[in-house]
Amino acid sequence: MSNAFVIAKFTNSNGKTEIYYGATDPIVIMLGSVSAAYEFFPNEEALINRLSEISSHWGNRGFIYTNINNNKEKNMYWILSIFKKNTREYYYGERSHVIDKATSVKGKNRLIGKAYNTKELMLWQLEYHKKNSPKSKYIAV
Numbered sequence: 001m002s003n004a005f006v007i008a009k010f011t012n013s014n015g016k017t018e019i020y021y022g023a024t025d026p027i028v029i030m031l032g033s034v035s036a037a038y039e040f041f042p043n044e045e046a047l048i049n050r051l052s053e054i055s056s057h058w059g060n061r062g063f064i065y066t067n068i069n070n071n072k073e074k075n076m077y078w079i080l081s082i083f084k085k086n087t088r089e090y091y092y093g094e095r096s097h098v099i100d101k102a103t104s105v106k107g108k109n110r111l112i113g114k115a116y117n118t119k120e121l122m123l124w125q126l127e128y129h130k131k132n133s134p135k136s137k138y139i140a141v
Helices: 024-030 044-057 095-104 120-134
Strands: 005-011 017-023 039-043 064-068 076-081 088-094 112-114 137-140
Touching: 005 024, 005 044, 017 024, 017 044, 024 064, 039 044, 044 120, 064 112, 064 120, 076 095, 076 120, 088 095, 088 120, 095 112, 112 120, 120 137
Parallel strands: 017 064, 088 137
Antiparallel strands: 005 017, 005 039, 076 088, 076 112
């Protein structure tokens, strides 16, 4: 395909709106049998700008955002969410540093990690979290 990046918006089987974003080919293949609205972009900067517009306009309406990459691309940047009793901490940065933090967490804390192929996508997602969870802690590692 001529456009390397895409945003696909669709309703999943649970009735929730999902937004897949990232590399065009794997998303189009994954959603081949699903009715989805597609927006194509020539570069990652245009993709991130549109994601920012969507999140600014719609806010936190329960959309599920998922980054989909080509298998050839390495997920070098991560965001790790650690849920403690009444707080949430986000650790973000290069993969190895975030994984080191994840392996050092003790206790019954819940961990959720997401990987990103570029720093820009990770930072966009982090801004989204900051808007929707301003009381959480954000720590670069």
